[in-house]
Amino acid sequence: MIVRRGRSEDLPWLIEHDDASDDWIKRCIQFEEYFVVELDGELAGFLRFSRFWGKIPYMDMIRVLPSLQRSGAGTALFRAWERAMVGEGAQHLMTSSEWAEAEPQAWHRRNGFKAAGSIDLRIFQSSPEIFFLKDISGTPEA
Template sequence: MVEVTSASQADINWLVREDASAGKAWVSRCVALGEYLIARQAGEIVGFLRFSRFWGRVPYMEMIRVLPGHHRSGVGTALFLAWEEAMRGEGARLLMTSSECDESRPQDWHRRNGFSETGAIELPGLQLVPEVFFVKRID
């Protein structure tokens, strides 16, 4: 069984290690704002979902990660469904996410979970390939 909760101060060191590209200051900020969900199985953290709000309003899933050995066990789905329900509870009507255009597996996952492609942008100097954006209506 997967238990999903908001991350707490006690989870920061684990998140800094597992969400290494974010850095401690950003992880701490996101935890303080309630922008991390943590998945646990048998009391152990096995995944996380980090989000923000595009334009300060639209919930945007920045990162979802499930530890190796726990893939395809429902952890990612549990994280996503908990996030979707929390955002619906806050009155959101639209969710956003993205992936690099050459990442077919994440894009397939987004589509399986109800997202549809809405466009792409190039980020010269930051990424070698365009970023594809997805949206999902939840109203």
Template sequence: MQVRYGQSGDLDWLCENDIHVGKDWIKRCLGNQEYVVALQDNKIIGFLRFSFFWGKIPYMDMVWVPEAGRKQGTGTALFNFWEAEMKKVGAKVLMTSSVIHELEPQTWHKKNGFQESGQLHFGNFDPTKEVFFIKNL
């Protein structure tokens, strides 16, 4: 498995698989090197999209692997690459979140060293609470 930052040639695959954001946002993230992709036999098998909370704290927006490829270490490989890259740029903490009722992602975050740090309700935007996690580096 190879892990690298996303590239412009990954756009079509990301548009098909990162269904939570639009093409313009995907292009923006690719331009800012805010995608990490995992490849097997030169084919993308998963991605991690991130941003910076307050413009400073690396925030893992999403890590996604197709159902058939899960529980094979791809998500962890994506996370490990991202964590190492964030350390290189001087990050002191990482941040992520999960919908409150999604226990499997929360368990995965904790397994990768995150600790729950609070919950938010986004009112009319989304009635479901979000659980936030941080990991000190």
């Protein structure tokens, strides 16, 4: 299994598997805001992030191909991102998921995130969006 930053040659695969706009995907590759995982030489998943307030690393999306889930790829993506953010000197990580979706929430908690509040996003979705924070200030650099 190889985890690395997303590169321009990953663009067609990311356009096929991420639901952001093509322009946003290109921008995120350019700004090194993707990690991708390869299994047996084929792309199997991605993690896309941005920065809340332009500062705090915020995991916008993590996705592993359904047929390849539960083989450690998601954990490997998350850990690579976390290590990179520790290396940049970040003190906290953020993410969010929909209240009604129990599985993503369980995934975030499993990776050390704690719920920090929710906002009503009924204009987009039926249940609130829960925000999660992880304190990485004590995490040693790899």
